[in-house]
Amino acid sequence: MNKQLILASQSPRRKSLLSQLGYQFETIAADIDETQYGNENAECYVERLAKEKAQYVFDLLANQDNSLVIGSDTCVVCEERIFGKPKDLADSIEMLSSLSGKSHQVLTAIALVGKNSITCDVVTTKVFFKTLTEDEIKQYWQTAEPQDKAGSYAIQGIAGQFVKSIQGSYSAVVGLPLFECAQMLSKAGLSSILPMSTE
Numbered sequence: 001m002n003k004q005l006i007l008a009s010q011s012p013r014r015k016s017l018l019s020q021l022g023y024q025f026e027t028i029a030a031d032i033d034e035t036q037y038g039n040e041n042a043e044c045y046v047e048r049l050a051k052e053k054a055q056y057v058f059d060l061l062a063n064q065d066n067s068l069v070i071g072s073d074t075c076v077v078c079e080e081r082i083f084g085k086p087k088d089l090a091d092s093i094e095m096l097s098s099l100s101g102k103s104h105q106v107l108t109a110i111a112l113v114g115k116n117s118i119t120c121d122v123v124t125t126k127v128f129f130k131t132l133t134e135d136e137i138k139q140y141w142q143t144a145e146p147q148d149k150a151g152s153y154a155i156q157g158i159a160g161q162f163v164k165s166i167q168g169s170y171s172a173v174v175g176l177p178l179f180e181c182a183q184m185l186s187k188a189g190l191s192s193i194l195p196m197s198t199e
């Protein structure tokens with residue numbers, strides 16, 4: 001019997017990306033504390049949060065034997081600094097000024113939790129930004145787009161024009177790496193409407 005798939009997320013972008021893979025799934029938002037530990041590097045941080053989101057939702061389920069939960073987390077890393085979502089305009093100015101005119105990394109972790117199983121993968125993408133003026137950053141803030149996005153920008157939105165190029169996975173920057181996600185779900189034995197082979 002095929003397992004039931006649940007996406008542990010309140011993000012409409014993750015829902016839309018997962019839909020592209022052709023799986024039937026439900027979404028349930030995870031409510032976890034996203035505070036970073038003092039000694040935690042970016043990779044460990046996103047991996048832990050992706051696992052905690054998936055585990056949080058898995059623990060709510062009645063039918064755990066027959067369920068798999070996928071959780072994900074994204075952060076932006078620039079010169080050793082880790083950026084999550086901006087708290088306010090000042091935070092957004094701080095983040096986007098740091099990203100202006102150089103490259104940074106976007107880290108997205110995906111975790112799949114089932115009964116007695118956890119698998120996880122962290123995908124890193126390099127993003128090259130044009131130089132931004134403070135006026136541009138302030139105007140961008142007024143659009144509301146950056147407010148719920150790691151690093152205070154959305155590559156899939158207005159901020160697409162800030163991005164000169166990327167090396168890596170576009171879908172991972174938006175919030176869910178499609179290639180890695182498809183491989184993980186396929187290896188876990190889930191079938192989508194599109195049969196996948198694993199590499």
Ligand SMILES: Cc1cn([C@H]2C[C@H](O)[C@@H](COP(=O)(O)OP(=O)(O)OP(=O)(O)O)O2)c(=O)[nH]c1=O
Pocket residue numbers: 008009010011013014029030053072073074075076085106148149150151153154155156173174175
């Ligand atoms: C860099 C970047 C991030 N983002 C988004 C992806 C994530 O949704 C968000 C980072 O916050 P997350 O805490 O990873 O996710 P979330 O709170 O939106 O959703 P949930 O925890 O319920 O799954 O930033 C974009 O949409 N575009 C971008 O270009």
